[in-house]
Amino acid sequence: MKHFISIADLSRAEAESVLATSEQMAATQSRSIRKLPTLVGTTVVNLFMEDSTRTRISFEAAAKRLSADVINFSAKGSSLSKGESLKDTALTLQAMGADAVVVRSSSSGAAHLLAHSGWIDQPIVNAGDGTHEHPTQAMLDAFTLRRHLGGRTGTAGLDGLHVVIVGDILHSRVARSNVLLLSLLGARVTLVAPPALLPVASGDWPCEVSYDLDAALAQGPDAVMMLRVQRERMIGGGFFPTEGEYARRYGLSEDRAARLPDHALVLHPGPMNRGFEIAGSVADGPRSVIVEQVANGVSVRMAVLYHLLASNAREDAS
Amino acid sequence: MTTAPAPILIVGGSLYGERTADLLIQDGAIAAISAEGESLEAPAGAEVIDAAGCVILPGLVDLHTHLREPGGEEAETVDTGTRAAARGGFTAVHAMANTTPVADTAGVVEQVLRRGEEAGHCDVRPIGAVTVGLGGERMAELDAMAGSRARVRVFSDDGKCVHDPVLMRRALEYVKSFDGVIAQHAQDPRLTEGAQMHEGAVSAQLGLAGWPAVAEESIIARDVLLAEHVGSRLHVCHLSTAGSVEIVRWAKQRGVDVTCEVTPHHLMLTDELVRGYDATYKVNPPLRTAADVEAVRAGLADGTIDIVATDHAPHPRDAKDREWDQAAMGMTGLETALPVVQRTMVETGRLSWRDVARVLSEAPSRIARDTTQGRPLAVGEAANVLVWDPRPVAAVDPAAHASRSTNTPFRGRELPGRNLLTLLRGRPTVRDGLVLDRSGAPVPGERGPLPAAEED
Numbered sequence: 102m103k104h105f106i107s108i109a110d111l112s113r114a115e116a117e118s119v120l121a122t123s124e125q126m127a128a129t130q131s132r133s134i135r136k137l138p139t140l141v142g143t144t145v146v147n148l149f150m151e152d153s154t155r156t157r158i159s160f161e162a163a164a165k166r167l168s169a170d171v172i173n174f175s176a177k178g179s180s181l182s183k184g185e186s187l188k189d190t191a192l193t194l195q196a197m198g199a200d201a202v203v204v205r206s207s208s209s210g211a212a213h214l215l216a217h218s219g220w221i222d223q224p225i226v227n228a229g230d231g232t233h234e235h236p237t238q239a240m241l242d243a244f245t246l247r248r249h250l251g252g253r254t255g256t257a258g259l260d261g262l263h264v265v266i267v268g269d270i271l272h273s274r275v276a277r278s279n280v281l282l283l284s285l286l287g288a289r290v291t292l293v294a295p296p297a298l299l300p301v302a303s304g305d306w307p308c309e310v311s312y313d314l315d316a317a318l319a320q321g322p323d324a325v326m327m328l329r330v331q332r333e334r335m336i337g338g339g340f341f342p343t344e345g346e347y348a349r350r351y352g353l354s355e356d357r358a359a360r361l362p363d364h365a366l367v368l369h370p371g372p373m374n375r376g377f378e379i380a381g382s383v384a385d386g387p388r389s390v391i392v393e394q395v396a397n398g399v400s401v402r403m404a405v406l407y408h409l410l411a412s413n414a415r416e417d418a419s
Numbered sequence: 420m421t422t423a424p425a426p427i428l429i430v431g432g433s434l435y436g437e438r439t440a441d442l443l444i445q446d447g448a449i450a451a452i453s454a455e456g457e458s459l460e461a462p463a464g465a466e467v468i469d470a471a472g473c474v475i476l477p478g479l480v481d482l483h484t485h486l487r488e489p490g491g492e493e494a495e496t497v498d499t500g501t502r503a504a505a506r507g508g509f510t511a512v513h514a515m516a517n518t519t520p521v522a523d524t525a526g527v528v529e530q531v532l533r534r535g536e537e538a539g540h541c542d543v544r545p546i547g548a549v550t551v552g553l554g555g556e557r558m559a560e561l562d563a564m565a566g567s568r569a570r571v572r573v574f575s576d577d578g579k580c581v582h583d584p585v586l587m588r589r590a591l592e593y594v595k596s597f598d599g600v601i602a603q604h605a606q607d608p609r610l611t612e613g614a615q616m617h618e619g620a621v622s623a624q625l626g627l628a629g630w631p632a633v634a635e636e637s638i639i640a641r642d643v644l645l646a647e648h649v650g651s652r653l654h655v656c657h658l659s660t661a662g663s664v665e666i667v668r669w670a671k672q673r674g675v676d677v678t679c680e681v682t683p684h685h686l687m688l689t690d691e692l693v694r695g696y697d698a699t700y701k702v703n704p705p706l707r708t709a710a711d712v713e714a715v716r717a718g719l720a721d722g723t724i725d726i727v728a729t730d731h732a733p734h735p736r737d738a739k740d741r742e743w744d745q746a747a748m749g750m751t752g753l754e755t756a757l758p759v760v761q762r763t764m765v766e767t768g769r770l771s772w773r774d775v776a777r778v779l780s781e782a783p784s785r786i787a788r789d790t791t792q793g794r795p796l797a798v799g800e801a802a803n804v805l806v807w808d809p810r811p812v813a814a815v816d817p818a819a820h821a822s823r824s825t826n827t828p829f830r831g832r833e834l835p836g837r838n839l840l841t842l843l844r845g846r847p848t849v850r851d852g853l854v855l856d857r858s859g860a861p862v863p864g865e866r867g868p869l870p871a872a873e874e875d
Binding site (some may be wrong): 214 | 696
């Protein structure tokens with residue numbers, strides 16, 4: 102792996118390899134000294150052109166726990182807010198000698214463009230590009246599912262598990278990456294959303310599509326992933342009449358959560374709109390692994406950086 | 420500044436690709452055409468051009484060119500744009516109105532006309548804006564532009580849709596008094612807010628906001644009904660979907676006075692090219708699906724689509740070297756138009772060279788009511804002539820283009836054909852692919868396609 106841009110670029114073996122490394126990274130995080138010397142002397146740039154707190158902090162923690170130096174380059178208060186182009190920023194980072202660039206952008210394809218434009222040679226990690234993909238989020242979701250439900254599959258993947266993803270699929274990079282990754286790992290995926298929040302051609306995707314949350318929950322899924330309704334991306338408006346009607350049809354209420362099988366998990370990539378797509382009591386309830394997702398995010402991002410940087414370093418040395 | 424050019428005898432070319440004939444060009448006109456099986460003697464002092472294996476066509480006419488001047492000179496000027504046109508075999512281009520300032524007054528259209536005359540590489544026919552500043556709110560002074568020295572007959576807000584149905588109706592009615600035509604950029608603005616690419620399987624995967632076919636088709640449907648209702652002439656710019664072809668076919672069967680165009684890129688390219696997020700492929704209307712490409716080819720072949728027009732839309736490199744959603748829309752097209760039409764329509768047997776003369780020369784001039792271009796190859800006609808060698812095949816190299824911009828979507832593609840000679844009223848504007856000035860010397864900077872060995 103040179104870059105980590107899209108789940109579509111991964112084979113099942115590569116995905117399982119990253120998950121296995123994530124387990125090793127997670128194991129180190131319970132030690133009293135959590136910092137590993139693996140990436141001493143390398144510089145990771147967090148290039149965040151779109152506001153983000155949790156993902157940026159997660160990548161920063163991951164890089165620091167591998168002893169890399171971290172430079173945070175955010176839109177606010179930088180040349181990006183003065184209209185500097187992605188190209189000029191990339192050329193600058195190349196000249197400064199970054200060893201890897203973690204990029205978050207509101208533009209779909211920004212990470213792909215950085216990786217393939219020729220402006221910069223270093224490994225690129227996609228930390229979310231527009232409404233396209235968020236591959237490390239999908240990896241941490243898969244990692245979380247496997248930790249809890251791996252005993253049911255008998256494989257290194259997610260074979261036979263049924264995961265329901267609910268909400269604003271149209272604007273969700275998390276959903277796109279998860280559909281690809283969970284199905285790659287053998288899970289059955291059902292998307293549930295009002296029709297206007299599904300892409301026109303999502304029927305071609307490796308998943309089932311439903312407009313009926315109660316029917317999907319009646320199938321007894323192993324996990325339910327609630328997505329944030331992204332009001333800021335809803336160009337043109339009118340995707341649903343009111344928040345109340347949306348919550349009644351598609352919100353994960355306490356009643357709905359109670360109908361899930363005992364072992365079923367509830368996930369949310371955050372940030373949550375409590376009381377809208379998910380009831381606060383469900384988010385804080387016993388099925389919820391939402392806080393654990395955050396912790397697992399650090400381990401998974403450590404694993405991704407390790408695969409891109411440590412393995413390259415080994416090749417250079419040999 | 421000009422000298423009377425020597426007579427030119429074009430020997431052994433194929434007239435419209437139908438029969439071998441010699442053409443004598445003298446005093447700016449076609450002086451003689453040899454009869455079947457005969458040849459012409461070269462008069463004293465005549466230059467003889469060996470056109471064996473070449474096709475002789477009337478000079479091409481583009482009804483949809485963005486020359487960018489005034490205001491967008493970083494991307495193109497009237498001079499560089501008309502050089503690109505001459506390279507492509509065009510003897511006339513119709514220059515779109517979305518310049519800065521907008522071509523919405525007699526003064527601006529006359530300026531564009533004058534710049535074209537100064538450049539001299541081909542005729543420039545200014546298109547006037549329908550609404551003031553392309554604002555879509557108030558009709559521009561169309562009659563003043565029609566009555567100016569530029570004699571504007573085609574009006575378009577291209578780049579923007581005249582979406583207000585009342586305004587569109589009034590404009591259609593207004594131009595009837597001087598036999599003008601409204602060339603509509605069919606794009607419902609509400610259905611395409613923030614739109615980035617054709618809405619379908621690829622946009623769903625790439626997470627790019629969809630540009631539905633219905634945003635184009637609904638406007639075309641409305642406009643053909645309006646044109647029918649008020650008995651006016653409508654031209655539809657760059658239609659791109661199978662549904663649009665169906666609607667125009669239906670309208671023509673009803674007798675609506677509607678014409679339409681397709682671009683070369685919509686005849687060849689699909690939305691699959693967007694997968695690499697290379698903004699070279701970002702264009703308005705967007706690249707569609709393979710089924711749409713097949714439908715526009717079929718529509719062009721059966722006459723539903725009247726013409727091919729380039730929508731040549733040069734952009735500076737910085738406008739394309741960006742994230743997809745921030746990049747400019749548009750592609751250059753003048754220098755690749757006939758190669759693409761040859762590849763997609765002639766070599767597939769769907770159009771004859773006679774048809775090519777119709778869709779790339781005669782019909783566009785007829786739509787624009789320009790009686791000086793798109794004329795038949797006949798004795799006594801002005802010598803606007805293209806001698807096209809369909810045999811050479813070469814990879815498209817934007818660095819070798821005459822356009823100031825390099826945003827061609829055909830970069831690296833092997834395309835056929837070479838402009839051996841183009842005559843504008845008898846004067847060579849292109850010879851062996853090189854653009855000539857009025858003295859007959861290659862214009863400064865003109866270097867032609869690079870030899871393959873120098874490419875890297």
